[in-house]
Amino acid sequence: MNLHGTPLSIVIFALFVAAVLFLSFFFARKAKSAAGYYAAGGQIHWAVNGISFAGDYLSAASFLGICGMIATLGYDGFLYSIGYLAGWVVALFVVAEPMKRMGKFTFTDALDAKFDSRGIKLAAAISTLVVSICYLIPQMNGAGSLVEPLLGLPHWVGVILVGAIVIVIVSAAGMTSTTYVQFLKGGLLLIFSTILVGFVLSRGLSTEPVGLESGAPRGEMTVQATDSQLLEQGYALLHTTGSLQKYVRDGTTTWWKREADGTLWRAQWTSDGVVNGVAGGVLEPVGRLRQIGGMSEAEAAAGTGSVGPLDFLAHLTHPETRIEQWQKQAVTDEKGAKYAVYTPKMVSGTDQMKPGVKFKVHTTTEKLNFVSLMMALFFGTAALPHILIRYYTVPSPACARKSTIVAIASIGFFYVLTLFMGLGAAVNGTVNPADNNMSAPLLAMSFGGVLFAIISAIAFATVLGTVAGLIVAASGAVAHDLMDRFGRMDLSDRQKVRAGKIAAFAVGIVAIVLGIVFRGVNVSFLVGWAFAVAASANLPAILMLLFWPRTTAAGIVASIIVGIVSSLGIILTGPEMFAGPYGLTAEQAWHPLGQPGIISIPLSFLALIVVSLVTKNRRVAVEA
Template sequence: MSLNLLLQAAPSGIESTLGTANPVSIAIFFLFVVVTLYITYWAAKKTKTGSEFYAAGRNISGFQNGLALAGDYMSAASFLGIAGMVATKGYDGLIYSIGFLVGWPLIMFLIAEPLRNLGKYTFADVVAYRLRQRPIRIASSVGSLLTISFYLIAQMVGAGTLIKTLFGLDYEIAVVVVGIVMTCYVLFGGMIATTWVQIIKAVLLLSGATILVLLAMAKFNFSPGDLFDSVRTQYGADMLAPGGYITNPLDAISLGLALMLGTAGLPHILMRFYTVPDDKAARKSVFVATGFIGYFYILTFFIGFSAMALVGKLPIEGLDKGGNMAALLLAEHVGGSAFLGFIASVAFATILAVVAGLTLSGASSISHDLYVHVVKKGVSDEKGEIKVAKRATIFLGLLAIGLGLIFKGQNVAFMVGLAFSIAASANFPALLMSIIWKGFTTAGAVWSIVFGAALSLILIVLSPTVWVDVFGNAEAIFPLKNPALVSMTSAFIVGIIVSLMKPDQEAADKFESEKLRTYLGVGSEK
């Protein structure tokens, strides 16, 4: 399931121009960078205040934000990885992709509107609203920065390997280019530039994948039935039904919870809700995002099966064990090397956009949560805050490049799962309890966040994903591949017990007046 597997790409029996410099793909990618840097230049002139830098002046419409959310969420790993999983394992790939979608309705029902009404720039604003600022801000930024770092490593290593395979460019050069370009977006254009990069990327990815499916389906007379028949005749009916993906139901539930509730705890996703004018627009953006992301996973399902039927399972696995090249091989098969170039550059653009979103949310956590509320105790001028945010952006840009280089060739497949697990265990429980539970206290929140993060980290090291797959031990100490079932449940329990042990009357009193803002939007940031 990792782009990292590309490193082990073996020579395959099929003709492909993959890995050679493709003029179309270089031209399109160059065009993308020029256009997005021009947008950054335009956005820079409009980015002066804190609200503009962090939240695009809260001027993004619900529909635009929905597209941008989809852009933030649809990574190259899900495009190439899920299509590849379907192409090599069949129906099991769909089960995996559904896990990434079902978190979105929960964001809608539980989080979106209160988050928009209560917060300003980061999700910690909501948790800290009626609790003591300093401890909450420190704990939340630990949760945020851990989630962002692991996600960032997976993306950067994926970027380097992908670009090496696609364009024949050196891994190191690719990592540095991605790092510099995305730092430019965030540093100069803040949230306005980042939002438009996400929107352009989402439109490119969705239209590219749609054209790919149409070209492929043309070979099957545009009949899904013909496609499935072809898969059935070549590989047997079992390919179209669940296979070995779920063997242990507890494993499935644990991963399912991580994907589902982790989505509701990803800092770069949560931050996007502050870019819209009000809770009504926040609501609309989740609906739009859910629609596009769902549509995208339906496309990857068809891309995977088309690749299996047209390119063939063996050649795909021959090029890369995880099947990550399936979508690209299919693109070349149905549209020639020019279309392959187009899809490859879309995949590159996808990575750039995702890392930009991650970096911006990391920088916000450092400047808004740590600098303003911890170092400056809540009193800071806007100029100073933006200056720190920009320094944090440069720092995170360098960190991303550094981590990308350090983790070259390492197995980082588990890091996306780990990022989701920490998001589900450290960020989500504290956020939800602060919104709905009157009795939630500062100590409860801090312990819940720290416990959730620490348990996720410890258990994943002891799990089969790291203990066996990375360290090469024969048997794992902790049985589940993803710890969320244990770590998230524990984070909730710890938060509840600690809060009950020492009630905080002041926080409980503030909860009542907070309701006016949560449910009516009275006093929320405009």
Template structure:
């Protein structure tokens, strides 16, 4: 069904494109949609192009996993539009004709500016393109059951078709269509969340062919006073232990026990059995020829399945210590994969997690339908307990790579304020320098979000599709309203997902579609379809921006002569296909990459490379061409360089993050001022030589 909805969406988009493609033959038609887009359409298209999968799936997921810290992205992503509207929109429209390098170069007529700015458009577009393509693949795997690369190829092909045929006109339609869908269905989903309210007892039924049903975790009493912990279960014993140790205090913060136990099995009389395992009844044959993992023991004549699984220790202050069941995935030394102690398979997968464990007393376990403000205050209450998803990975003595997924009960008051994702508060025993770096990372990210939005190439090109500067301003206002409303709704989608216990423990990116699925297959199919059009809309904007940069800013300046309009359009189309193909390749190559990870960096690169040049060109008369060129190049090199030297990348290279030459993960706080400084110093130095 999801695929049917997606096909319908794509068909609408392609029909609209083919309808407009005859108008895309001219330079104006191909690159700027003949400057004839109505401001209201352009405004919704701003929203549709800007709200990427990182905003839609990424932020909802982060809110559902980390509470308020996910919402910080919403705040920062919207705040950037203030700069875009009040400072950038009108001058950009007045000064440029096709691309933002045009506008930068307006007063200088220096080919170097267009080359440098064109290069930065290409770099930022590619940085932004990769996570979008990866996101398409991530979506397609669980939704349509086809491999990751098919998702990337599918989206890539559709985008290439759209952009190469219809240029900016059809890109505008895709973005408009997507913006409208996002706003309408985020509102619908929010309404459904408020109607359902928050409930501690029954998680909503999961319809359809569900492999991620919610599950209530069992608890048993345990006595850990002796050498060997004793559990209050027949035929069960503790066989292994793993503790999470605080880096600074050396104390154990979480303790997990591996329990070997017997689960009742039912024989079918022909050598097959079924067993209740994590609420599920897998059917298996024992003894299997291939391995010993389905081991059936007979006790007093009754069959049992022997399972080893991990439980988390919960220390009670007054009552006894308890063990709480967890879920886990283990990769054995020989490569076999176990989920919850038995081989992974279509009937044995990780369950959905989340849910609210406790509500304020006056609700009696169920809020019923709540208003939008009430929902937020219920979540933020001191006595609310949220099942925050958490995981821990380690290798056992027997060379198993284990990842345990468990609930960390978090009070609402903590869940709804900063700190869970960005550890801004000083921890006990933490060296002051670590606290300082954490805080700088946070400030750096917020700075990049604030300054990056208005410098994103696929946003900047939208200013050239409307007739006048007035229209540019009006459409930006419409864009801000649409995006602002959407970001407020992300809060409800994220909280709704955790309240409904609709979280995939392995990835936060699936929270919004899984929330939709808790309301039924139709909404699930629509939301999944929209997730794909979101990728289409953002990617087509990015490819369009890159295509314009190469055809308009590179080719003429490199060949040192004007090229004909027809040649420009042809170049634009060819570049669109090439960039699309590069995007497909990178999307497949970087499939392991976290979607929201790269997006934050793309903002930092855009803010460092483009924004100082844009701002000072507008507001500082002493700015020179050489100053602009140096600032763009320094901005690109500094931001990309600092990213490549950051602890996060160090971890990706397989090195110790602590030994990374750059202590910060977020480059903005260094690279943005550096780029400003470069522009000022170089401009002052070169001012005498080349009068501006």
């Protein structure tokens, strides 16, 4: 599978970057004042702001991550879509208009509007930075991963490229240019995702998908065999570990997975840069339908032809439908060499289209983890600083409300599309078993180079738009919250803009360094961190400030600190960190919770209530 950039993909990429930079310099004149730089002068139309919300929110995690998860795990990936969208209900009904009424440039402004407390300024700015950094790392890493196949450049070049472009966007015109870049990206993402889903439905379903023959990626048909057949073909069995068997023929290693009926399925493998026996090779894309429920084998091979969206899902949900799901297993051979072996597993439509592949709910701990994750997704969205600052770019609270509704419509529509894109990749042989993040671009590639080039450029744009929003939020926290208000530097309007630009440059450099340092590390959980920390540290403070008149400044500070410390503490001492970055085992973790929300969110509320009651004599009356 050749994924290196074609001239077309490079041209489309260059055009997009040129358009983005043109927008940035075009709007630069509007960013002369602090209001212009940090809040686009509060003059963005609510409809534009709504699509910009989508451009800000639909990050690489949404587009690449969710589609990839659905492609490899089925319905479980869609749970993220549901949770991410549901969070916007909290934003609309509870947060949008009050945030607009109380704030000026940053989320900290709103929290501190009634108190003028240095403690709140410091705590909220730190929270903004922690959440933004957690969110930035996977975006930058994703940018590097995208640029590798798109432009044929090394990962680190991709990270620097993204960082440099975003620094220019943000430094040129702050929130104004960021808004229009996000509007452009959000619009393109919606349009071309719709087109891609249209192609998927038009192709329909088949065990032998048509349209994949012309050099486009085609999943290797899984090879089945028996022991005796392999021996007859000259294979020699060298090692058995669990259900995996290692054979060698003519010096070439192959791994096979034994099923309960004795059948062997050929697996794919990687070990020390060797892929399926080829040094520097690439894994074959996978993901096929093996049977379509209610159809004979011949009918299934001929395919359904063009299908409607409900028929598409109904065919895949049919209990007799069989779909390949590929799993990774780490094994050691007879010489002690380590292999990553990728094996197919046949799952029914019933299992593919219901929760339970990733998020198991058999034990109490698993149930708590699931509830905790869904809580963090639900409560996290309305507390993400880079989302909250977009409420200051519109003229009025009513416009804040309307733009949130546009965001719900566009983001909800996109998340519906993720189910079709993910499942489309799962059954069209366009899933890289080692990196499911490229499922959507690979699916596009199966429809030709033009769509691949456009989708890849848009995927790159998803990173640009989100990173720009994050850097605006983080630079606002540094320049406006910390330097100007906490540090009491009393900057003039012009100095505030200059400080913001310098902070954007500094945060951009930090993002570049982190993006390079975290290369190769599975950082997808960092987006989950961002939601968990935001839901734990920020949302209790926002809600209690709005609805509990006894809230004090000390209570808000306590809530933020307890939220950050407890959520990060639970994650850092939990099983995902021990089994992942620490290189230990999940059993060695201090506790079994992988998701902190169910503990840290109530703790943060409790801290606010207790400290507010204790410090009630210093309370400043809070207006309803």
